[in-house]
Amino acid sequence: MKRIFIAGHRGMVGQTILRKLEARRAAGEAIEILTRDRAALDLTDQAAVRRFMQDEAPDAVILAAAKVGGIHANNTYPAEFIYENLMIECNIIHQAFAAGVQQLLFLGSSCIYPREVAQPMRETALLTGTLEPTNEPYAIAKIAGIKLCESYNRQHGTDYRSVMPTNLYGPGDNFHPDNSHVLPALIRRFHEAAQDESPAVTLWGTGTPRREFLHVDDMAEASLFVMDLPRDIYDANTSPMLSHINVGTGVDISIMELARLIAAEVGFGGAIGTDPAKPDGTMRKLLDVSRLSNMGWASRVSLREGIRQTYKWFLENQRDLRN
Ligand SMILES: NC(=O)C1=CN([C@@H]2O[C@H](COP(=O)(O)OP(=O)(O)OC[C@H]3O[C@@H](n4cnc5c(N)ncnc54)[C@H](OP(=O)(O)O)[C@@H]3O)[C@@H](O)[C@H]2O)C=CC1
Numbered sequence: 001m002k003r004i005f006i007a008g009h010r011g012m013v014g015q016t017i018l019r020k021l022e023a024r025r026a027a028g029e030a031i032e033i034l035t036r037d038r039a040a041l042d043l044t045d046q047a048a049v050r051r052f053m054q055d056e057a058p059d060a061v062i063l064a065a066a067k068v069g070g071i072h073a074n075n076t077y078p079a080e081f082i083y084e085n086l087m088i089e090c091n092i093i094h095q096a097f098a099a100g101v102q103q104l105l106f107l108g109s110s111c112i113y114p115r116e117v118a119q120p121m122r123e124t125a126l127l128t129g130t131l132e133p134t135n136e137p138y139a140i141a142k143i144a145g146i147k148l149c150e151s152y153n154r155q156h157g158t159d160y161r162s163v164m165p166t167n168l169y170g171p172g173d174n175f176h177p178d179n180s181h182v183l184p185a186l187i188r189r190f191h192e193a194a195q196d197e198s199p200a201v202t203l204w205g206t207g208t209p210r211r212e213f214l215h216v217d218d219m220a221e222a223s224l225f226v227m228d229l230p231r232d233i234y235d236a237n238t239s240p241m242l243s244h245i246n247v248g249t250g251v252d253i254s255i256m257e258l259a260r261l262i263a264a265e266v267g268f269g270g271a272i273g274t275d276p277a278k279p280d281g282t283m284r285k286l287l288d289v290s291r292l293s294n295m296g297w298a299s300r301v302s303l304r305e306g307i308r309q310t311y312k313w314f315l316e317n318q319r320d321l322r323n
C-alpha cells in the first residue's frame, strides 16, 4: 500500500489531485491518501510538520500548499508570500527527507522565469535574468523550492521532482475581487456587471499582457503523470541542477481577448475598458512545454470549454465561495 500525503488538499489544485487519487483508489489501486487541513497542521510550523512526518512517514508527498494570489495580492503582501512559502517548502521538504520519504512532487510557478526572456520560456531560462517585481518574493520562494528538491536529490539520492505550472483556473478557484487571479476575477466582475446591467467593465492594466491558462483538471493529471514517471525517464529528460518541468498548454492570449471570451460566456454586452494605472506585470508569459510533451503528456481542456465549466461552478457555488 503506497501512502501519499497531499499538502494543500483543500486548495484548487490539491482538491483536484485528491479527487483523481480517490478515483484511482476506488478503481483498485493500492494507495492510501493522507490529508490534514490547516487547523490540524499549520505547514509553517516546523515542529508540527516534523511530528506529522515522523508519525505518518508517508511514501510520497505532493506539495500543493502555498500562499497563492494574483498580481495585486503578490504586490500588496510580499512579506507573507516570501515567508509563508519558504517556510512551507523548507518544513515539508526537509522533514519529508528526515522521515525517509523518497518521493516528493513540488508545485512551483511559471513566474520563476525572468521578466524579459525569450518566449516560449524553456526550463533552461531559470536564473538567467531579473524577475518581475510584482511577484519577485513569491518567485524567489518558488525557486528556493526547486533548489531544495535538487539539493536533497544530489546530496541524499532522493527522488524529489518539481513541476512549474502556468496560470491555472477552474472549479474551486479563488474569486476574491482583489486578491484572485485574472480569470476568476473577471468571471465574477462580468457576471456582476451583467446582473446589474452596468454599461462597462474595467480591466486592470492595459489589457495587452499575454498569459497562458491551464485548466486545473489538466494540471492535476500532469502532476500525477510526472509523479508516476519511472525515475530513469524523469532523470533522462532533466538534469540534476535543472530538474523542473514546465506544465502548460503552449498557447497564450491577451488579457483583452480573455475578457471578451468571458464577457460572451456570462452574457455581458457592455463596453470593456482598461485602467493603465494598475500594473500589467510581465508582458508575456508562455511556457515551452516540449520537455513534458516529449515524455507523452498534453493538455486536453480548451480555454473556451474551461471558462464555461468554471462559470457554471461559480454559479452553483456563489454562496459558499471561500472569499
Ligand atoms: N492558481 C494558479 O494560477 C497557480 C498556482 N500555482 C501553484 O500551484 C499550487 C496550488 O495552487 P492553488 O491550488 O491554486 O492554491 P490555493 O490557494 O487554491 O490552495 C493552496 C492550499 O494551501 C493551503 N495552505 C496555505 N498555507 C498553508 C499553511 N500554512 N498550512 C496549511 N495549509 C496551507 C491552503 O489552505 P486553506 O484552504 O486553509 O487556505 C490551500 O488549501 C501552489 O503551489 C501554487 O503556488 C502555480 C502557478 C499558478
Ligand SMILES: C[C@H]1O[C@H](OP(=O)(O)OP(=O)(O)OC[C@H]2O[C@@H](n3cnc4c(=O)[nH]c(N)nc43)[C@H](O)[C@@H]2O)[C@@H](O)[C@@H](O)C1=O
Binding pocket: 069, 070, 071, 072, 074, 109, 110, 111, 135, 138, 139, 166, 167, 168, 178, 179, 180, 181, 182, 183, 185, 186, 202, 203, 204, 205, 209, 211, 255, 278, 279, 280, 281, 282, 285
Ligand atoms: C499565476 C501568477 O499570478 C500572478 O501573476 P499574473 O500572471 O500577473 O496574474 P494575474 O492573474 O493576477 O494577472 C494577469 C494579468 O491580468 C491583468 N488583470 C486585468 N484585470 C484583472 C483583475 O481584475 N484581476 C487580476 N488579478 N488581474 C487582472 C493583470 O493586470 C495582469 O496583467 C502572480 O501572482 C504570479 O506570482 C503567478 O504565479
